[in-house]
Amino acid sequence: MKQPGGGASRSTRSARSAGSASVPRRPRAPAVVRHALLRWIVLALAVAVWQLVARAHGSVYFPPPAEIARHAHALWFSGPARHVFLTDAAVADILPSLGRMTAGFALAAVVGIALGVAVGRSRRAYALCNPVLQFARAVPPPALVPVFVVIFDFGTPMQIASIVFSAVWPVLINTAEGARDTDPLRLEVAAVLRLTPAERLGFLVLPSALPRIFAGLRLSLSLSLILMVFSELLPGTANGIGFTLTDAQSRSDLLTVWAALVLLGALGYLLNTGLLAVEKRLVGRGRTPTV
CATH class of the missing domain: 1.20.5 (Single alpha-helices involved in coiled-coils or other helix-helix interfaces)
Known part of the structure; x- marks a missing residue:
């Protein structure tokens, strides 16, 4: 015997199950x-x-990793608590390198995103600039070091310039591709709503391009770290992790060489993890509909 309203209840349950299936579930805490x-x-x-x-x-x-860790701790992280446990050697070696890398990466990100949006939003500009961008990206940055030395001489400006030149291309090209992939239907809706160019940029272009932008930023971050070390291997450098590597190698201090290599790997991992955390938050927002 059929119950009254049984079909409606089954359809309601099926609709609820379909609705719940369409909603992406977050991974459970134990799985994470x-x-x-x-x-x-x-x-x-x-x-x-x-x-x-x-x-x-x-x-x-x-050498065993335990000896490398003890040497790195004594060399860089055994300072007083008021200095965040950093020694004088850490201040002389690590902080200047991080400053150069941060300055170069930040300049590359700003220039790359700005130029990438400008090039990506214009078909003619993209068609004209794309061969030049691909050519410039293919040039190995170390090959241009003599040019930077002539222009800037040895020192921090030359090091930052080499980092910027290496790191700007992944951001620029990925941003241009992301800006070109903006949904045309959303742009038409924005035109109907009479959004200003600045509003279209902030509400449509940048949010849709964020995944590609962060893909370029991750590549640029690794290149910035590599070029930071390479630029500090050149003559005229008096501090930094790269300088520590060459100085330790000249003194056959292999523990310091290994400690610097492990430090570079740890810095790369921490910086990439921080950038991924920022990407997870911003890209999630950028994918929400804004028009």
């Missing part, structure tokens, strides 16, 4: 914790294998 623990376990296993192999080999050229 398990994933994070798995990553740290893999890292710990890799370090343990390194420790065992290095101790078994007993070579001065391949």
